[in-house]
Amino acid sequence: MSPGQIAALVAAGAFVLLVLFLAIVLIKLGRALDEMTIAIRKAHENSDPLFAGANTTLNHVNTQLERVDGITSNARAVTGNVSALTSLFTATLGGPLVKAAAFSYGVSKAVRARRKRKAEAQAEGRHSRRRGGKR
Structure with missing residues:
Protein backbone atom coordinates (compact mmCIF):
# COMPACT_ATOMS: atom_id res chain seq x y z
CA MET A 1 0.00 0.00 0.00
CA SER A 2 1.17 3.33 -0.89
CA PRO A 3 1.20 6.31 1.45
CA GLY A 4 -1.57 7.96 -0.64
CA GLN A 5 -3.85 4.98 -0.13
CA ILE A 6 -3.17 4.96 3.63
CA ALA A 7 -4.00 8.66 3.81
CA ALA A 8 -7.20 8.00 1.85
CA LEU A 9 -8.17 5.20 4.28
CA VAL A 10 -7.48 7.46 7.29
CA ALA A 11 -9.52 10.25 5.70
CA ALA A 12 -12.37 7.83 4.93
CA GLY A 13 -12.30 6.56 8.55
CA ALA A 14 -12.35 10.10 9.87
CA PHE A 15 -15.25 10.91 7.56
CA VAL A 16 -17.20 7.85 8.81
CA LEU A 17 -16.55 8.90 12.44
CA LEU A 18 -17.71 12.44 11.63
CA VAL A 19 -20.89 11.12 10.00
CA LEU A 20 -21.59 8.87 13.01
CA PHE A 21 -21.00 11.77 15.43
CA LEU A 22 -23.35 14.02 13.41
CA ALA A 23 -25.97 11.26 13.24
CA ILE A 24 -25.94 10.89 17.06
CA VAL A 25 -26.23 14.65 17.48
CA LEU A 26 -29.12 14.85 14.99
CA ILE A 27 -30.97 11.97 16.69
CA LYS A 28 -30.65 13.66 20.10
CA LEU A 29 -31.72 16.99 18.61
CA GLY A 30 -34.76 15.30 17.03
CA ARG A 31 -35.76 13.80 20.40
CA ALA A 32 -35.39 17.19 22.07
CA LEU A 33 -37.57 18.78 19.37
CA ASP A 34 -40.19 16.06 19.87
CA GLU A 35 -40.25 16.70 23.63
CA MET A 36 -40.57 20.45 23.04
CA THR A 37 -43.45 19.86 20.62
CA ILE A 38 -45.26 17.72 23.22
CA ALA A 39 -44.66 20.33 25.94
CA ILE A 40 -45.97 23.13 23.71
CA ARG A 41 -49.05 21.08 22.82
CA LYS A 42 -49.79 20.40 26.52
CA ALA A 43 -49.29 24.05 27.40
CA HIS A 44 -51.66 25.04 24.62
CA GLU A 45 -54.30 22.56 25.82
CA ASN A 46 -54.02 23.79 29.43
CA SER A 47 -54.01 27.46 28.50
CA ASP A 48 -57.68 27.56 27.45
CA PRO A 49 -59.04 27.11 31.01
CA LEU A 50 -56.52 29.65 32.28
CA PHE A 51 -57.63 32.23 29.75
CA ALA A 52 -61.29 31.53 30.51
CA GLY A 53 -60.64 32.03 34.23
CA ALA A 54 -58.67 35.21 33.58
CA ASN A 55 -61.51 36.52 31.42
CA THR A 56 -64.05 35.80 34.16
CA THR A 57 -61.83 37.53 36.73
CA LEU A 58 -61.47 40.59 34.51
CA ASN A 59 -65.25 40.75 34.05
CA HIS A 60 -65.71 40.71 37.84
CA VAL A 61 -63.05 43.39 38.28
CA ASN A 62 -64.75 45.59 35.68
CA THR A 63 -68.08 45.17 37.48
CA SER A 87 -71.06 78.19 52.91
CA LEU A 88 -74.76 78.92 53.45
CA PHE A 89 -74.47 78.41 57.22
CA THR A 90 -71.42 80.65 57.41
CA ALA A 91 -73.09 83.36 55.36
CA THR A 92 -76.39 83.37 57.28
CA LEU A 93 -75.51 82.46 60.86
CA GLY A 94 -71.75 82.86 61.05
CA GLY A 95 -71.71 86.66 61.42
CA PRO A 96 -74.44 86.88 64.07
CA LEU A 97 -72.98 83.94 66.03
CA VAL A 98 -69.57 85.59 66.10
CA LYS A 99 -71.11 88.83 67.30
CA ALA A 100 -73.12 87.03 69.98
CA ALA A 101 -70.03 85.14 71.15
CA ALA A 102 -68.01 88.34 71.31
CA PHE A 103 -70.78 90.11 73.23
CA SER A 104 -71.14 87.27 75.77
CA TYR A 105 -67.37 87.18 76.23
CA GLY A 106 -67.30 90.93 76.86
CA VAL A 107 -70.19 90.73 79.34
CA SER A 108 -68.62 87.83 81.26
CA LYS A 109 -65.28 89.66 81.41
CA ALA A 110 -66.97 92.83 82.70
CA VAL A 111 -68.90 90.86 85.34
CA ARG A 112 -65.70 89.14 86.52
CA ALA A 113 -63.88 92.46 86.73
CA ARG A 114 -66.72 94.02 88.71
CA ARG A 115 -66.84 91.08 91.14
CA LYS A 116 -63.08 91.28 91.57
CA ARG A 117 -63.22 95.03 92.38
CA LYS A 118 -66.11 94.45 94.78
CA ALA A 119 -64.22 91.65 96.55
CA GLU A 120 -61.10 93.84 96.78
CA ALA A 121 -63.15 96.69 98.21
CA GLN A 122 -64.72 94.45 100.84
CA ALA A 123 -61.34 93.00 101.77
CA GLU A 124 -59.89 96.50 102.13
CA GLY A 125 -62.81 97.60 104.30
CA ARG A 126 -62.25 94.70 106.69
CA HIS A 127 -58.57 95.45 106.79
CA SER A 128 -59.08 99.14 107.60
CA ARG A 129 -61.58 98.36 110.39
CA ARG A 130 -59.05 96.15 112.11
CA ARG A 131 -56.56 99.01 112.24
CA GLY A 132 -59.21 101.25 113.63
CA GLY A 133 -59.44 103.79 110.90
CA LYS A 134 -61.70 104.60 108.02
CA ARG A 135 -60.70 105.26 104.58
Whole structure:
Protein backbone atom coordinates (compact mmCIF):
# COMPACT_ATOMS: atom_id res chain seq x y z
CA MET A 1 0.00 0.00 0.00
CA SER A 2 1.17 3.33 -0.89
CA PRO A 3 1.20 6.31 1.45
CA GLY A 4 -1.57 7.96 -0.64
CA GLN A 5 -3.85 4.98 -0.13
CA ILE A 6 -3.17 4.96 3.63
CA ALA A 7 -4.00 8.66 3.81
CA ALA A 8 -7.20 8.00 1.85
CA LEU A 9 -8.17 5.20 4.28
CA VAL A 10 -7.48 7.46 7.29
CA ALA A 11 -9.52 10.25 5.70
CA ALA A 12 -12.37 7.83 4.93
CA GLY A 13 -12.30 6.56 8.55
CA ALA A 14 -12.35 10.10 9.87
CA PHE A 15 -15.25 10.91 7.56
CA VAL A 16 -17.20 7.85 8.81
CA LEU A 17 -16.55 8.90 12.44
CA LEU A 18 -17.71 12.44 11.63
CA VAL A 19 -20.89 11.12 10.00
CA LEU A 20 -21.59 8.87 13.01
CA PHE A 21 -21.00 11.77 15.43
CA LEU A 22 -23.35 14.02 13.41
CA ALA A 23 -25.97 11.26 13.24
CA ILE A 24 -25.94 10.89 17.06
CA VAL A 25 -26.23 14.65 17.48
CA LEU A 26 -29.12 14.85 14.99
CA ILE A 27 -30.97 11.97 16.69
CA LYS A 28 -30.65 13.66 20.10
CA LEU A 29 -31.72 16.99 18.61
CA GLY A 30 -34.76 15.30 17.03
CA ARG A 31 -35.76 13.80 20.40
CA ALA A 32 -35.39 17.19 22.07
CA LEU A 33 -37.57 18.78 19.37
CA ASP A 34 -40.19 16.06 19.87
CA GLU A 35 -40.25 16.70 23.63
CA MET A 36 -40.57 20.45 23.04
CA THR A 37 -43.45 19.86 20.62
CA ILE A 38 -45.26 17.72 23.22
CA ALA A 39 -44.66 20.33 25.94
CA ILE A 40 -45.97 23.13 23.71
CA ARG A 41 -49.05 21.08 22.82
CA LYS A 42 -49.79 20.40 26.52
CA ALA A 43 -49.29 24.05 27.40
CA HIS A 44 -51.66 25.04 24.62
CA GLU A 45 -54.30 22.56 25.82
CA ASN A 46 -54.02 23.79 29.43
CA SER A 47 -54.01 27.46 28.50
CA ASP A 48 -57.68 27.56 27.45
CA PRO A 49 -59.04 27.11 31.01
CA LEU A 50 -56.52 29.65 32.28
CA PHE A 51 -57.63 32.23 29.75
CA ALA A 52 -61.29 31.53 30.51
CA GLY A 53 -60.64 32.03 34.23
CA ALA A 54 -58.67 35.21 33.58
CA ASN A 55 -61.51 36.52 31.42
CA THR A 56 -64.05 35.80 34.16
CA THR A 57 -61.83 37.53 36.73
CA LEU A 58 -61.47 40.59 34.51
CA ASN A 59 -65.25 40.75 34.05
CA HIS A 60 -65.71 40.71 37.84
CA VAL A 61 -63.05 43.39 38.28
CA ASN A 62 -64.75 45.59 35.68
CA THR A 63 -68.08 45.17 37.48
CA GLN A 64 -66.52 46.17 40.79
CA LEU A 65 -64.80 49.16 39.18
CA GLU A 66 -68.14 50.35 37.83
CA ARG A 67 -69.60 50.12 41.34
CA VAL A 68 -66.65 52.03 42.79
CA ASP A 69 -67.07 54.67 40.11
CA GLY A 70 -70.70 55.10 41.14
CA ILE A 71 -69.74 55.36 44.79
CA THR A 72 -67.07 57.98 44.10
CA SER A 73 -69.45 60.06 42.00
CA ASN A 74 -72.01 59.96 44.84
CA ALA A 75 -69.31 60.90 47.34
CA ARG A 76 -68.32 63.81 45.09
CA ALA A 77 -71.95 64.98 45.02
CA VAL A 78 -72.26 64.71 48.82
CA THR A 79 -69.02 66.66 49.25
CA GLY A 80 -70.36 69.42 47.01
CA ASN A 81 -73.62 69.53 48.96
CA VAL A 82 -71.81 69.72 52.30
CA SER A 83 -69.59 72.49 50.97
CA ALA A 84 -72.62 74.46 49.79
CA LEU A 85 -74.38 73.91 53.12
CA THR A 86 -71.31 75.07 55.04
CA SER A 87 -71.06 78.19 52.91
CA LEU A 88 -74.76 78.92 53.45
CA PHE A 89 -74.47 78.41 57.22
CA THR A 90 -71.42 80.65 57.41
CA ALA A 91 -73.09 83.36 55.36
CA THR A 92 -76.39 83.37 57.28
CA LEU A 93 -75.51 82.46 60.86
CA GLY A 94 -71.75 82.86 61.05
CA GLY A 95 -71.71 86.66 61.42
CA PRO A 96 -74.44 86.88 64.07
CA LEU A 97 -72.98 83.94 66.03
CA VAL A 98 -69.57 85.59 66.10
CA LYS A 99 -71.11 88.83 67.30
CA ALA A 100 -73.12 87.03 69.98
CA ALA A 101 -70.03 85.14 71.15
CA ALA A 102 -68.01 88.34 71.31
CA PHE A 103 -70.78 90.11 73.23
CA SER A 104 -71.14 87.27 75.77
CA TYR A 105 -67.37 87.18 76.23
CA GLY A 106 -67.30 90.93 76.86
CA VAL A 107 -70.19 90.73 79.34
CA SER A 108 -68.62 87.83 81.26
CA LYS A 109 -65.28 89.66 81.41
CA ALA A 110 -66.97 92.83 82.70
CA VAL A 111 -68.90 90.86 85.34
CA ARG A 112 -65.70 89.14 86.52
CA ALA A 113 -63.88 92.46 86.73
CA ARG A 114 -66.72 94.02 88.71
CA ARG A 115 -66.84 91.08 91.14
CA LYS A 116 -63.08 91.28 91.57
CA ARG A 117 -63.22 95.03 92.38
CA LYS A 118 -66.11 94.45 94.78
CA ALA A 119 -64.22 91.65 96.55
CA GLU A 120 -61.10 93.84 96.78
CA ALA A 121 -63.15 96.69 98.21
CA GLN A 122 -64.72 94.45 100.84
CA ALA A 123 -61.34 93.00 101.77
CA GLU A 124 -59.89 96.50 102.13
CA GLY A 125 -62.81 97.60 104.30
CA ARG A 126 -62.25 94.70 106.69
CA HIS A 127 -58.57 95.45 106.79
CA SER A 128 -59.08 99.14 107.60
CA ARG A 129 -61.58 98.36 110.39
CA ARG A 130 -59.05 96.15 112.11
CA ARG A 131 -56.56 99.01 112.24
CA GLY A 132 -59.21 101.25 113.63
CA GLY A 133 -59.44 103.79 110.90
CA LYS A 134 -61.70 104.60 108.02
CA ARG A 135 -60.70 105.26 104.58
